[in-house]
Amino acid sequence: MSAILSADDLNDFISPGVACIKPVETLPTASSTSSNPYEVTTEDKVAAEKLPPAQISLTDCLACSGCVTSAEAILVSLQSHAEVLNALDSTPSIAPESLAPGLASSATSHGRIFVASVSPQTRASIAAAYGVSEREAEYMVEQLLSGPYGIRNGGRHGSRFTWVVDTNVAREVCLVLGAEEVAESLTGLRGGAEAGMKEAVDIGPRKPILTSSCPGWICYAEKTHPHILPHLSRLKSPQALLGTLLKTSLSRRLGISPDRIWHVAVMPCFDKKLEASREELTDVYWKDKGKGKGVRDVDCVITTKELFMLADSRGIQFSQLPRTPLSSTDQIPFPDTILNKFLFPTHSGARRLRPRNNPEGGTSGGYLHHILQTFQARYPGSTIHMERGRNADVAEYTITRGDAVLLRTARYYGFRNIQNLVRKLKPPRKSRLPGGRLGGASRKPGNAAGQPSTAGGTTGSAPEYVYVEVMACPGGCTNGGGQIKIADAMELRGEHESSTETTQSGPAAQKQWLSLIDEAYFSSDSSGEEESEPHSPPPSVLNPSQTTTDGDPDIINGISISYINSIISHWSRTTNIPLENLVYTAYRKVESAVGKEDKASSTEKVVELAGKIGGGW
Template sequence: MSAILSADDLNDFISPGVACIKPIETLPIQPKDDSNAYEVTTEEKAEALQPPPPASISLTDCLACSGCVTSAEAVLVSLQSHTEVLTTLDTHPSLRAPWLAHNGTNGVANGHMVNGTMNGVNGNGTEGKLFVASVSPQTRASLAAVFNISEAEAGNMLTQLLSGPSGLKSGGHQGSDFTWVIDTNVMREACLVAAADEVTNALSSQASNAPSRPGYEGAIDTTPKAPILTSACPGWICYAEKTHPYVLPHLSRLKSPQALTGTLIKSVLSQRYNIPPSQIWHVAIMPCFDKKLEASRSELTSAAWLPNYDQSQEKIRDTDCVITAREILHMAAARGINFASLPRTPLSSADRTPFPDPKLDAFLFPLSRRKKQSAVAGSSGGYLYHILQTYQAQNPGSEIAVARGRNADVVEYSVVRGSEIIIKAARFYGFRNIQNLVRRLKPAKASRLPGGKTGVVRRPGAAGAAAGEGVKDYAYVEVMACPGGCTNGGGQVKVMEVEEVRNYGGVEEDTRAPKPGPKEQKEWLAKVDEAYFSASDSEDDKVNGDGDRELRDSRTNGHSGEDDIVDGISRTQMKNWMAHWSDITGVSTQKLMYTSYIKVESDVGKKKQSDMERVAGLAVTAGGGW
């Protein structure tokens, strides 16, 4: 799916406005107002009437049908692209520290000019926007492999492109750029701690045995059932909602780092600093196209966290646009910028705008990185491995056992102490493996025969049955749609594109080299993974300019003990930060950090009603009959 998808590869493209498989109900066309209401419409007159327009599809409609995922992604690729980013930058001027206006230090509020804008609108009537970008580590790893640099240097180059003096603003119509470029790894640390707590709470409350409320299996206020399944991969979530709704009670309610970043920025700036969510524009730079699907979800909008939300209010997305590593390079080329020539050093302190809340500034922009993760953690954020490490820290003397499954993308983990198994978990990457997973989670059907046994499943041999039960024994399963994990996302630079990218960047390649094949692609992915795991906390990997080191290092040097540190993350400090976020916005942590999932209904693939059956049904609904 996403691992091989690009806009040029699609052959089932459904552009907006053309006929769609989304089912719609249509009533017989009403006659014109000047006709007799009691006149019988003959067949000749009915044929002369205009047929209804074809159903059109939008971003949210793509999630409301059961069409193939590639068609949905095709629409999202066309509507969320680097062109959209450049167009928005050229249309809207950047808001510069507008919160300072409320203190009377940079412009004047209450109707006076602020940074050349009148209440966020310049003299030409164009609304100013506060531009924010978030960058995933997988994207940085892809670019690092292309240009033979470290992952940290690739991140610095991205920041220079988005916010630096020689970046996008140098050639833009408005001179707009991004006020902040946020590393999603800092948000992921909050996700990791919350994920570990979610598993612990679910197991301790024995929620896996609690019955689900019909229609609310994926509600935000419910505790997921074991085995808890990762929800950070939108391709997997879309697949589950459309085809296997019985897994919804198992999905983690936790938002992804992309969604969490958007929620943080927009909730804090709107609730604390009076910047409307519509004036905050968040672009996420992610490894796959499915993240465009995630950004379009109605559950990830201001309606989910805005206090006293009115249904008449416009829903503002937490993430306005998603682009990928390949699109970043296209965006630089469109501006005439040689990406390879961008500085590989962090922005100077003079070019950096502090986040208005000092505590959040220290959290979002640390001076140094957390030490590199182990390759055992995987290339998709390390959710599973952090949970295992949390249980290991809580059980002294235990260790993590690893056992490979039927292929490299199925791995089983256990936290054991002697002969005692404390917790079991697994990793399932790739749709072929995911299909095996959801098949084993499918509830058994009760026998219709009197005295028949419930839950009898025919599988060849006892091993198949044992494998099915083994899945249900897991406490947590890390599920990702792409084989190999997120570094293999569809938006990453492919091996066949490297030569072209490097040539543009001024790196000469041997044109006599043979065209790369599957073997070369596999070797290329290994190089991307190497870059992903290369991040460290050395002085060379400083991610910001000079600043208040004591304040900004406080995120890891709190008063918590050594047993509170799991994989370099202080659980106490992270929970204090979450509580601070909730306090300054006045929004509960549940609304800020968690979301919900829904079963998608569709008539696609089902038996079609005849025209007579459909009209009869409509007549009964309207109170009539034959």
């Protein structure tokens, strides 16, 4: 985020305000120059020139991340590596021996449980920076947050993060539920109704369903294209889902308040900070009868680069951290045995297979890839066809069997491509003339043979899509704004631009650097000994009734659908919370308040928001 953003000017909602940092060309015109080239003119003799308004394109906005509201800038500023240290130093962490059901609430009235979750994109970025494997990068992060050589040294209370969780485990749940959401939209069990946002979870999204795990894309849709909201997947992102799982499970199992569980997420982009600040992602939405206090499911989000700031603040040299797992004494079992095996398969001794990061699935979680694999398994003899779009970030996928098209999907990365998608989904506008036809978006005549119908008001030139994977960053999540760049990597290694390695100049160098991160991301399933047999995991781990994974629709890309469903059912049953409240969320149209209230009242509102550290926006 731009450091220039502040509460001094509130007129920065979507339209550029005075804090916008896009450079404006101010070269003198021919008429403003003197005919005498040797004449010296003082500044007070030059008439003030009123510059034309800056022309800001969406590409410019995304390049600087400047066009967020001031309220959002305040919320983002509350989430930093300094906030992590303040939380650790404010209260001691609850002793591990007290983390048993019913004991934590009486162990200390001031202690907290500190939990961290780390994204695979973050680990891949670290692996590329130091030239280590993704698994070694994971160990280094665990050692920093929980190990004896990490941030607990030098702290006021010696607090540490009791658990460091891989967000891939939540991604498994999102992938399985995402495929079910698409299947339900095709059968019409939950979709097709016209209703308000309060009923959005019950009716499901319209086709085409658009991914909702990218907060930059969600922020853009809510502010500028409310007609897109009925198409958004109702599933929480892996970050949000894991935050809900940790806070609900620990608070119910240990009998403590959710505000005594402090959760930080390490993510590849800054927009995840805004996601964590959403009111819909607080305990108000899952606690009994809405009696929550507005405690966030994710208290703080820091980016990959801020993880190094966290280490530097404690005087820790990240590169010198052990690249080995935590000792058995530092591995604290999760209070729920079943969830312990799910969240920490290596720590618990189980060799449960990680979902494979297939290059065909991209670097943003593989939502589309998993849905394609799921439906291909349901229709034996079907094939997947891919057609590349205008650039590498646009592609269309179809599942066919014979001449029949069973499923048509697409992938749109980057806001330039997203704009094209949004135009296709824009509803037609009614002519003001008597008897006039609907105008606006162009239409394609009919659907392909054998293709599912897309009833529900979808118009434009993309009515045949059933599902579209949408991500704000070109290239996917490994290219997030909070990731390590080339210059950062050279600084971490103590190198300079004169190094024989790739320098930081030019798009070709950036592309090469991103390929190194992608390589680390895709190699994650082969960097550990527990994945030595990726196609033949022990049957008892994935599904007690499963005897083989070959040709079975229950096993999709190493993920057992029945096992995931049993995990979320156990989660809902033990917490006594409806599953819909745990895994689904909602979206709303965000309207600008610019010009509708005076500056003083707006500033007071921002200050009030800034004080709600534990709540949403």
